[in-house]
Amino acid sequence: MCGIIGIIGKAPVTPLLVDALKRLEYRGYDSSGVATLVNGHIDRRRAEGKLVNLEARLASEPLPGTIGIGHTRWATHGKPSERNAHPIATDRVAVVHNGIIENFQELKGELVAEGRHFDSDTDTEVVAQLITSYLEKQMSPEQAMGKAMERLRGAFALAILFSGRHDILMGARRGSSLAVGYGDGEMYVGTDALALAPFTRQVSYLEDDDWVVLRADGCTVYQGGFEVKREVRQSGISGAMIGKGNHRHFMLKEIHEQPAVIGDTLQTYLDPATRSVTLPVLPFDWNKVSRITMTACGTAYYACMVAKYWFEGLARLSVEVEVASELRYREPPLPEGGVCIAVSQSGETVDTLAAIRYAKANKQTILSVVNVPESAIARESHLVLPTLAGPEISVASTKATTTQLTVLLCLAIAAGRARGTLSPEAEARLALALIELPAHVNQALNMEEEYRRVAETVLAEARDVLYLGRGSSFPIALEGALKLKEISYIHAEGYAAGEMKHGPIALIDETVPVVVVAPTDAIFDKTASNFEQAKARGGKLVLLSDAAGVGRLGNQAVVSLTLPTVDPVVAPILYTVPVQLLAYYTAVAKGTDVDQPRNLAKSVTVE
Ligand code: G6P
Numbered sequence: 001m002c003g004i005i006g007i008i009g010k011a012p013v014t015p016l017l018v019d020a021l022k023r024l025e026y027r028g029y030d031s032s033g034v035a036t037l038v039n040g041h042i043d044r045r046r047a048e049g050k051l052v053n054l055e056a057r058l059a060s061e062p063l064p065g066t067i068g069i070g071h072t073r074w075a076t077h078g079k080p081s082e083r084n085a086h087p088i089a090t091d092r093v094a095v096v097h098n099g100i101i102e103n104f105q106e107l108k109g110e111l112v113a114e115g116r117h118f119d120s121d122t123d124t125e126v127v128a129q130l131i132t133s134y135l136e137k138q139m140s141p142e143q144a145m146g147k148a149m150e151r152l153r154g155a156f157a158l159a160i161l162f163s164g165r166h167d168i169l170m171g172a173r174r175g176s177s178l179a180v181g182y183g184d185g186e187m188y189v190g191t192d193a194l195a196l197a198p199f200t201r202q203v204s205y206l207e208d209d210d211w212v213v214l215r216a217d218g219c220t221v222y223q224g225g226f227e228v229k230r231e232v233r234q235s236g237i238s239g240a241m242i243g244k245g246n247h248r249h250f251m252l253k254e255i256h257e258q259p260a261v262i263g264d265t266l267q268t269y270l271d272p273a274t275r276s277v278t279l280p281v282l283p284f285d286w287n288k289v290s291r292i293t294m295t296a297c298g299t300a301y302y303a304c305m306v307a308k309y310w311f312e313g314l315a316r317l318s319v320e321v322e323v324a325s326e327l328r329y330r331e332p333p334l335p336e337g338g339v340c341i342a343v344s345q346s347g348e349t350v351d352t353l354a355a356i357r358y359a360k361a362n363k364q365t366i367l368s369v370v371n372v373p374e375s376a377i378a379r380e381s382h383l384v385l386p387t388l389a390g391p392e393i394s395v396a397s398t399k400a401t402t403t404q405l406t407v408l409l410c411l412a413i414a415a416g417r418a419r420g421t422l423s424p425e426a427e428a429r430l431a432l433a434l435i436e437l438p439a440h441v442n443q444a445l446n447m448e449e450e451y452r453r454v455a456e457t458v459l460a461e462a463r464d465v466l467y468l469g470r471g472s473s474f475p476i477a478l479e480g481a482l483k484l485k486e487i488s489y490i491h492a493e494g495y496a497a498g499e500m501k502h503g504p505i506a507l508i509d510e511t512v513p514v515v516v517v518a519p520t521d522a523i524f525d526k527t528a529s530n531f532e533q534a535k536a537r538g539g540k541l542v543l544l545s546d547a548a549g550v551g552r553l554g555n556q557a558v559v560s561l562t563l564p565t566v567d568p569v570v571a572p573i574l575y576t577v578p579v580q581l582l583a584y585y586t587a588v589a590k591g592t593d594v595d596q597p598r599n600l601a602k603s604v605t606v607e
Contacts, residue, residue, distance in 0.1 A: 002098035006159035017070035028601030029072035030080035036065025071096035078121025102154035251394035286418035305475035315415035345400035347375020433567035455585030480579030521568035
């Protein structure tokens, strides 16, 4: 969702602000803008739509200035338009904001009663008007900011520019992330280390309720009325890591990184010499865990669904999986001695964060699997198991998912070992299957021409597509359907193959492609029956299986894709790759915006 950048520097900042906004595009947005100080006055350029529109505005009306803020906006309050685009400004301040000011109606009422006039439909404008009102009451910018922090409710990250003050820029955070970057005679504030990467790798992360005053040579962080120190760290992200390389889209690049990042992740969680998993000391005893509650959103939720099969099958543990937006408000009873596992690429997703807060308040041990170790979810967990996927830019999650699955399988194996439900031989067999997984994923990637052909000849023309799978392939069917919807805008449904006859079978005719995810496993025969039922209704069957499965059913499919034969336990990780590529090539065939699909955001920081 919204991306923030602020720079107090020596050189003209507009090109740097726009450059940073490009690195924040991945979060999803529908308008953008920048503001600088020109001879002490706030000047802005804003545009609806993509950044090219803002660049065109800047080309015709350049914006000088050595201090400024910039924003990519994903609309929440007020439609995407130039009028509602940030920076939102008064004559005294310009503000960029990520998140929601929950008490904006109440504050707006008070400010309008004071005689203030609002120019936009945004909740953000109350921040600008509130601070302006304090400044007009002769408060200093620092006093005004401190006082505004007391009044604002909700989740937000802010960057604020003050007219007449070339020497200071402010930032604030509650909930949404905000990083401070330290340069040479220049200081930065931005949504994440990615935005700041080419400027500096020296960053500190603000904590909830912090606000910061940046000057060209340093900064002061406050919490309440007190000065606090936040550790400055070397970010692991370099400018080189966030390019597309030779790939046409970030999504394709990230799909192709999977063998490497699964390998990196395995290096942390598995010892190839002993063929056993190696996890950090856990803050609980597997034999005393009463129940596991898993929670996440989007693709990460499907990773949790796969893990449920693993925890139940390998460790005989009882697992509940629930989307975070439901869990947080359903407020289920959580048994004492329970463990809550949260899975999130960004570590910022507001519903997942709220769900772990609920679980924590209910005495659950919180274990999170996240890709951004500095994130709020990571910070609020008792233990973090990081995925080593590296920065994921494309909105549709790919390499984060397969690394999440890799970590979760290692965790389930550790649980099985500790609980005596998994023999050392079985552990060694699974460890070997994992060690071989990057090579198998590579083989699956080498079939790219086949995915492209299926996408172009079968999927791209369809109005509806059905994905079917059983057991741990069921969540992969859901993931395949989600990916197709997200990036190609074709309606798709994932279904448990055995449930098809209770509804979706009514949809099947010769216009509906049915993608069947069917590695040969203990329930292959059951999936084969469902396959035949779909075939009998004239469905265009696309079979994803291994040599044995294709040998058995291939002659009934319009097309079969033969994937490497793997241990059925690791199959969901491998089969995630072909469903990603089918969606990718379908989107390319349809000409959609693959990396930034319409209406979607990468990090969902609002409810
Ligand atoms: C958004 C993204 C999805 C992602 C989901 C959860 O909807 O578009 O790709 O799966 O959020 O995000 P998280 O960062 O918590 O994994």
